[in-house]
Amino acid sequence: MASTNSTQQREQPVGTESETPGRETSLNEQPAGTGPVEAPSIGGATNENNNGEREARPAKKKKKSKKSKAEKRLARFKTCCSLLNRKRMIRAEQQRIYLIERNKINDLREKFVIVGPAGNVYTVTIAHLPDCNCPDFMKGFLCKHIFFVYLKVLGVNRDSTLIYQKALLSKELRSIFTSNTV
Numbered sequence: 001m002a003s004t005n006s007t008q009q010r011e012q013p014v015g016t017e018s019e020t021p022g023r024e025t026s027l028n029e030q031p032a033g034t035g036p037v038e039a040p041s042i043g044g045a046t047n048e049n050n051n052g053e054r055e056a057r058p059a060k061k062k063k064k065s066k067k068s069k070a071e072k073r074l075a076r077f078k079t080c081c082s083l084l085n086r087k088r089m090i091r092a093e094q095q096r097i098y099l100i101e102r103n104k105i106n107d108l109r110e111k112f113v114i115v116g117p118a119g120n121v122y123t124v125t126i127a128h129l130p131d132c133n134c135p136d137f138m139k140g141f142l143c144k145h146i147f148f149v150y151l152k153v154l155g156v157n158r159d160s161t162l163i164y165q166k167a168l169l170s171k172e173l174r175s176i177f178t179s180n181t182v
């Protein structure tokens with residue numbers, strides 16, 4: 001649009017050089033004609049301010065939508081916790097599971113070595129895709145060891161929506177590691 005406007009503006013001065021007398025008279029007529037129109041334009045000044053504010057708001061919404069596209073969740077967001085996962089959470093809280101070792105890889109990844117009730121040792125990784133090397137997780141489920149790390153080690157609220165997600169965003173991981181989950 002800007003390029004077409006600039007070309008039109010360039011054409012006009014070229015024309016005015018040859019038609020200067022005719023255009024000067026027309027320019028003089030225009031202010032005289034706009035004279036009576038000036039009165040409503042003063043009242044319209046307040047409307048222009050209102051319109052300006054209305055135009056600014058949708059522009060801000062567009063910026064927010066761009067930010068949300070910045071990071072994609074690596075799995076579908078689950079809106080509710082399944083019954084099986086609720087049962088695993090109860091087992092994680094009630095069974096004899098212990099933390100042996102905790103290793104911080106970076107701000108978005110930590111590893112936890114866990115001993116299960118049967119004495120088996122598993123490694124839970126809390127990262128963008130939380131995982132565990134136990135048979136239950138290998139079948140494609142979130143396991144009680146992961147829930148144990150969330151609930152007992154990291155102190156995540158058991159009503160948090162993050163606890164049963166198969167994938168987490170960076171900001172969610174930071175809130176989990178700093179125990180600031182809602």
Ligand SMILES: [Zn+2]
Nearest residue numbers: 132134143145
């Ligand atoms: Zn597990």
